[in-house]
Amino acid sequence: MKFNIGLVIVFLTLSCSDTNHDENMDKSKIDENTIIRIQKGKELAMKAGNELMANLTLAIAEKGTVNALEFCATKAIDLTDSISNELGAYLRRVSDKNRNLNNAANAQELSYILKAKKTLNSGGDVKPQLTQVGTKSIGYYPIITNSLCMQCHGDPSTEIEEETLRRIDSLYRDDKARGYDVNELRGIWVVEMSHE
Secondary structure (H helix, E strand, O other): OOOHHHHHHHHHOOOOOOOOHHHHHHHHHHOOOHHHOOOOOOOOHHHHHHHHHHHHHHHHHOOOOOHHHHHHHHHHHHHHHHHHHHHHHHHEEEOOOOOOOHEOOHHHHHHHHHHHHHHHHOOOOOOOOOOOOOEEEEEEEEEEEOOHHHHOOOOOOOOOOOOHHHHHHHHHEEEEEEEOOOOOOOEEEEEEEEEE
């Protein structure tokens, strides 16, 4: 399926990688250094997300959704690693309903994901979380679905085209990343930053 480039630009702006929920945090309850680290992590996640979305957009524009799946399967993790090195932080995307086994959330990440889903389901805004581990800060930033995400992550019987679904099944035997609706938590960006 080919997409209108205007829609693809909207996808970049409002993509599954949107991390704009930290402005709602109660900043009176946290110190200034934590606020700065949360903001830095958000900026890093957004840079990585924008780079991934630019590459995904190009794949969609060239050959449609099936080509985008090829990109996700073969290049997304390597590109994220490259971006991590460039930005001087360790970034990755994880989910409780992962498509790629390498993107499965660990226990701490899963705890945040489950709380975030509960917050979204009750109509609240999901806020990022920052934890300190030794000399590092680890930030969790929500990835919220929009209508364009549904072409690969929506209802398989109504939103994912048959050719796309066949390709997902052939690339990812244990795929759990389907059945989403708009404005659901698809996963999170995990941003690990060293203290300066």
